[in-house]
Amino acid sequence: MPLIVIACDMRPERSAACQIADAWHAVPRCDAPDYVDTLLAIVKEFRIDLVVPTIDPELFALAARRDEFAALGARVHVSAPEVVSVARDKHLTAAVLAAGGIPVPLTRQLGDADPRLCFPMMMKPSGGSASRGLQVIHRAADIPRKTAEPMVLQQLLNGPEFTTNIFVDQQGVLRSAVTHRRLSVRAGEVEKGRTDRDPRFWNLAEAIVAALPGARGVLCFQTIDDEDAGLCVFEINARFGGGYPLAHEAGAPFTQWLLEELCEIPCTAHDDWRGAVTMLRYDAAVFQG
Template sequence: MAVTLLLSSAGRRVGLLECFRASARTANIDIRILACDMEPGLSPACRLADKAFAVPRCGDPAFVECMLEICARHDVDLIVPTIDPELSVYSRNIGRFAECGTRIHVSPQSVVDVVRDKLLTAETLDAAGVPVPETHTLAYGRENAEKLAWPLFLKPSGGSASRGIRIVRGPGDLPDEPDEPMILQQLLEGPEYTVNIFIDDGGKLRCAVPHRRLSVRAGEVEKGITERAPVFRDLALGVSRALPNARGVLCFQVILDKVAGPRVFEINARFGGGYPLAHHAGAHFTTWLLEELTGRRSSANDDWRSGALMLRYDAAVFEG
C-alpha cells in the first residue's frame, strides 16, 4: 500500500511530518511526504520532506490552481493543512481536489466559517451548552461600557497564534479604527489547556487528549503535560455536538477560571502545534487518518497516557 501526502504551509512542522512517517511504518504503508511553502528552501519541514514545492500565499488567486497542478502531477492522495488562513480556501475547493483524486483533511465550509470567527465560535458553543467566556463586539463595548466587567481581552475575531491580543483596562483603551474586526472577551485567570480531538468520518468523537500548557511561545505550546479529567471529555463532546459536521483532527483551548470554571475560547479545525505530545501519549491521530484514507478498519481509541510530558527545544536543519 502506497500513499502520497502533501503537507501544506509546512513551515516548522517537522514533528507532524515525523508522526506521519512513524504511523506509516507501523501500518506498513509506503508513504511519500511532499511539502509546500512560500519559501521551501527556508522551511525545515520542506527540507526534510521527500520533495518540496514553492507555492503562492494561500490568499493569492493562483494558490488553488498551483496546488491542483501539484496534486495531479504527483498523484497526491491527501493534503494536510497546517495554518488557519488556508482552511477556508481548501474547504471551498474540496470538490475540485476530489476530481483529481485528492482528499483534503479539512472540515466543511460551515465548520470553518464558525471556527475562524471567534464571536461566532462563542455564540455557536454557547447555543450548544458549552461554557464560553462573555464575548462582545468592539462596538458593543463602546456603547455599553458601564455594563462590562473591565479589564477585558481585546483580540482579532479571525486571529491566530496570539497575534494582536492585549488586555484593555477600560473603554479609553479601545482602538478607534482597528485594521480588522476585533472582539472583547472576558478576562479569564487559571490554567490553560489544549484539547486535541479526533472525529471519525462518521462524525463520532473517538478521542480527546487534553494537555496543560505549562509554557507557550508565539501562541504554541512549548512545555506541556497530558492530564485526564472528565471535564475535558465533556467539553469535547460539547464541541462535537456544536459542530456536527466537523471531521478529522481539531483542537480547542480551555481556561479553568478560578471563579467561572472551565471556558472554551478558541477552536482550530486542524492539527494543533502541540499534536506531537498527544501522539507521544498514545493518541495516534495520524495513524487513524491513514487508516481512513486506505479503507482500513479504524484503530481509533481513547486509551492514551496521562502525565506524558513534552519539553520542546530548538533544533536545526543544515545544508551546504
C-alpha cells in the same frame, strides 16, 4: 508502497520542513487567487492522496473547493466550510458554542455596547491566531476607535490553560480527546505541556462536536479553568494544533488514524492514551550544504 511526503512553502529552500520532506514545491501565498489551483496541479501531477493544511488562513479556501480535490482522488483534511467559518471568527465561536450549552467567556465585537462588560477585558483579532495582537483593555476609555482588522473584547480569564486535541471520524463520531495543560507558551504555541486525563474535557469535546456537525478529522480547542467562571472554551482550531506531537507520544496517533481511513482499512482510533506525559520542546537546526 512507501509513504511519500511532499511539502509546500512560499520559499521551500528556506523551510526546514521542506528540507526533510521527500520532495517540495513552491506555492503562492495562501490568500493568492491561484493558491488552490497550484495545489490542485501538484495533486494531479503527483497523484497525491491526502492534503493536510497546517495554518488557519488556508482552511476556508481549501474547504470550499474540497470536491475538486476529491475528483482527483485526494482527500483534503479539512472540516466543512461552515465549521471553518465558526473557528475563524472568535465572536461566532462564542455564539455557536454558547447556543450549544458550552461554557464560553463573555465575547463582544468591538463597539458593541454591553453593560455586562467588566474590565479588564482581553482585546484580540476576531480571526487571529498564534497570540497575535492580544491586548488587555483596563477601562472603556482605552478601547480604540479604529483598528486595522475586526476585533473582539473577551472576558479576561485567569487560571490554568489547556488544549484538547480531538479526532472525529468520517461518520462525525468523536473517537479521541487528548488534553494537555499548557505549562509554557511561546508565540501562541505550547513549549512545555503535560497530558491531563480529566473527564470534563471529554464532555466538552462531545458537546463541541454536537454543536459543529460538520467537524471531521483533527481539531483542537482551548480552555481556561477560571477561578470564578470555571472551565471556559475560548478558541477552536479546525486543524492540527501545534501541540499535537504530545498527543501522539501519549498514545493517540491521529496521523495513523487518518491514513487508515484514507486506505479504507479498519480505523483503530481510541481514547486510551496516557496521562501525565510531559513534553519539553527545544529548537533544532536543519543544515544544508
